[in-house]
Amino acid sequence: MTPALNKPLPDIEAHATGGVKFTPHAFHGKTVVLYFYPKDNTPGCTTEAMQFRDHHDEFVAAGAVVFGVSRDNMASHDKFKENLGLPFQLIADTEEKLCHMFGVVKNKIMYGKKVKGIERSTFLIDASGVLRAEWRGLKVAGHVEEVLAAVKQLKLAA
Numbered sequence: 001m002t003p004a005l006n007k008p009l010p011d012i013e014a015h016a017t018g019g020v021k022f023t024p025h026a027f028h029g030k031t032v033v034l035y036f037y038p039k040d041n042t043p044g045c046t047t048e049a050m051q052f053r054d055h056h057d058e059f060v061a062a063g064a065v066v067f068g069v070s071r072d073n074m075a076s077h078d079k080f081k082e083n084l085g086l087p088f089q090l091i092a093d094t095e096e097k098l099c100h101m102f103g104v105v106k107n108k109i110m111y112g113k114k115v116k117g118i119e120r121s122t123f124l125i126d127a128s129g130v131l132r133a134e135w136r137g138l139k140v141a142g143h144v145e146e147v148l149a150a151v152k153q154l155k156l157a158a
Helices: 043-054 056-061 074-084 097-101 143-157
Strands: 031-036 064-070 089-092 105-110 113-118 121-125 131-136
Touching: 031 043, 031 097, 031 143, 043 056, 043 064, 043 074, 043 143, 056 064, 056 143, 074 089, 121 143, 131 143
Parallel strands: 031 064, 064 089
Antiparallel strands: 031 121, 105 113, 121 131
16 A cells, blocks of 8 residues: 555554664654665666765754665665765665555566666655655656755744
């Protein structure tokens, strides 16, 4: 069941780098940014991760916790995080539970073949665990700034 805007997230548990366990309840009281990306160490995903990294202090100042989510395993995430110096955790959704919950698994055409992949998407969850905004099928350029503006707006409205 895909979460609906302005509705609380259903219960889910996912494991992230740093031994962090993600559940909506674990981050109650914090704004959460979940950004889904196709694959560690690919050009677009690297650029997006670096942009979240470069604005991380601003997200924290606005009361937000950022998580990157892909189907890569924990070893791949640890390496990606270390190589880029990412200050936030990456969720290893190897079983695609979060991906399916948020409806980001899509059929894509790569090199003429139909494959199942993650559609680059971001979700903004408020301090009460309610989904407040979503961006789907997005382009990397300017996206992180747009999410940051929405986080700041949410903080002002609180």
